[in-house]
Amino acid sequence: MSSASIRKIRLDLSYDGTDFEGWQIQKEGRTVQGEIEKALKTLHKGKDITLVGSGRTDSGVHASFQVAHFESENSTVPSERFRQALNSILPRDIRIMKSREVDPSFHARYDAVMRVYRYYLIKPEDQKAHMCRYSTTSVLDLDLKKMNEMAMELTGSHDFTSFAAARDPNENKVRTIHSARFYREGPYTVFRVAGNAFLWRMVRTMVGTLLQQYENGGGPENIREILEKKDRTLAGPSARPYGLFLDKVIYGSEKALY
Amino acid sequence: MSSASIRKIRLDLSYDGTDFEGWQIQKEGRTVQGEIEKALKTLHKGKDITLVGSGRTDSGVHASFQVAHFESENSTVPSERFRQALNSILPRDIRIMKSREVDPSFHARYDAVMRVYRYYLIKPEDQKAHMCRYSTTSVLDLDLKKMNEMAMELTGSHDFTSFAAARDPNENKVRTIHSARFYREGPYTVFRVAGNAFLWRMVRTMVGTLLQQYENGGGPENIREILEKKDRTLAGPSARPYGLFLDKVIYGSEKALY
Known part of the structure; x- marks a missing residue:
């Protein structure tokens, strides 16, 4: 598989933390990372995708601006279109404001x-x-x-x-x-x-x-x-x-x- | 019973309509009027109290400022204290901002x-x-x-x-x-x-x-x-x-x- 089919995508997003057990995915409980990874899996034909956030937020804490990245492989969704594609799947207490391809070296946590x-x-x-x-x-x-x-x-x-x-x-x-x-x-x-x-x-x-x-x-x-x-x-x-x-x-x- | 024990109380209130079937009480479904009347009943030793609003709002519609009145009989709660007393019982998607005694002729709907x-x-x-x-x-x-x-x-x-x-x-x-x-x-x-x-x-x-x-x-x-x-x-x-x-x-x- 050629590396040309792999893109690193940055998401700028927001969430209402009220009904989440925080950002980080857990074995049980609804989390922001968990909901978005589920949606990304749907958009990548069932393939597991890992989402990396700039940092974790606790249960009940909101984000009006959070940043995360993931690697998209073999998807036909244009980079800027991940916003709409994800928003149409995600629950309304998570909203993606922007999606775009970034340099492969970008890291949502380490570069912040x-x-x-x-x-x-x-x-x-x-x-x-x-x-x-x-x-x-x-x-x-x-x-x-x-x-x-x-x-x-x-x-x-x-x-x-x-x-x-x-x-x-x-x-x-x-x-x-x-x-x-x-x-x-x-x-x-x-x-x-x-x-x-x-x-x-x-x-x-x-x-x-x-x-x-x-x-x-x-x-x-x-x-x-x-x-x-x-x-x-x-x-x-x-x-x-x-x-x-x-x-x-x-x-x-x-x-x-x- | 002397009429001195009856007070007409005006409430200035707000609600998040998301999880309500509107203002007006119904046989089934969670309504703003229903929730407040339940709280008023608790504050009046199980006596049924009717709440009259300035008007109805539909399912999902919010109010940042709504007005309602009720008649309080034989309660020891001071008029201005109904705000805190109700807020401590009510769910967080209804908030009373102000309570006060008004003239017995006041009517939340007809006088608006x-x-x-x-x-x-x-x-x-x-x-x-x-x-x-x-x-x-x-x-x-x-x-x-x-x-x-x-x-x-x-x-x-x-x-x-x-x-x-x-x-x-x-x-x-x-x-x-x-x-x-x-x-x-x-x-x-x-x-x-x-x-x-x-x-x-x-x-x-x-x-x-x-x-x-x-x-x-x-x-x-x-x-x-x-x-x-x-x-x-x-x-x-x-x-x-x-x-x-x-x-x-x-x-x-x-x-x-x-």
Whole structure:
């Protein structure tokens, strides 16, 4: 078989995490990777296709922009047409926004240089029914100046052991956070964080910790201390998954744009 | 029993219509009215309570702002507290934003002087997964100037027989449309229509007809003719319910505010 019949396809996609057991395929449970691989198998005459994502997201976490790749062999579907072909098979809580052929060396995980997440908080009385899947309620009257003074402490390169789930499998827990800030958007208070990579539950633990410290009258020095101690028990609880979106994945040459 | 123990309570509420068979209670099927009446019964020691809404919405149609009233007898729940009390019992696809005691003469349906609906259209390639429940895809490249010239024909007082479902039970089909226009909002093209009242499926048939006429190169004269002929078969198909939100209900004294 000639290599000309093999194409590497990049997908830009989104999903509503509510009804998924996260991104990664499992023996049981509905997963994003599992649903897309099933659809790809249909489009490749029953051949198993492996989908590689930029990273995993947990059960309940959404993605408004996620990137993945797969190798397509002996398919007649034009590269740009995989979008429609997949969308016509996939359930509506996964939508492919774009498909295209990329260089065979492209790797959705290894080549990603930056990930951006957003976490949506809202007051209970402002949360309308159509916002419930995509935001988390908080009764706190947040002073964004104080929140951002604390969030600023998270930026830079740190060992984020205190903010990682106990079961996080990464040996090296140093990550670089480029920016971390709160802002208002309509009825929401949004936490936006951009970094080279994230540990398991890291964003949700950042949000939970910042809220807990705010409620307890803490400040930047508390965040600094939690980081330095490298002790998960000092950080706050992980915020619920529903408010979290993977919002952007950035690759080498695109970096300058963001 | 003294009448002092009876209070008329107004609810401002929202719902995600996706998993409901519409507003109105039925023998079978999950309805918004049914779910709230069940919760009210729990809060009134098993007594049946009737909830009166400003109007019905169809299966799949959402409300970001709907109004309803009920009479509360012998309850110790403070009027403003019905919001939290109901929200703690109700499923998350119904959210009460506000509860308050109103004059015993208040009637959620009869006193409403204006209803506002919004319909969200989006290009397939722009529809991310978390938008699928709340928008309808259209591949048409809409020229909003042309769309609004047609929409303008719907304003004023007309017999809307051509835009009502065949089974609409209203004898008098004259309704007054105060405004009807398209605008862009982020990735969406939104149709906003305000009127004193609406017939069954009227908004969705307006949207379906305007899109069909646009696609066929029609203009304001076609809309005028469809109205004049009072013949449902001349209008277009009803647009799908998912993109439609009841967005506002306005009462007498508030009218000047909108």
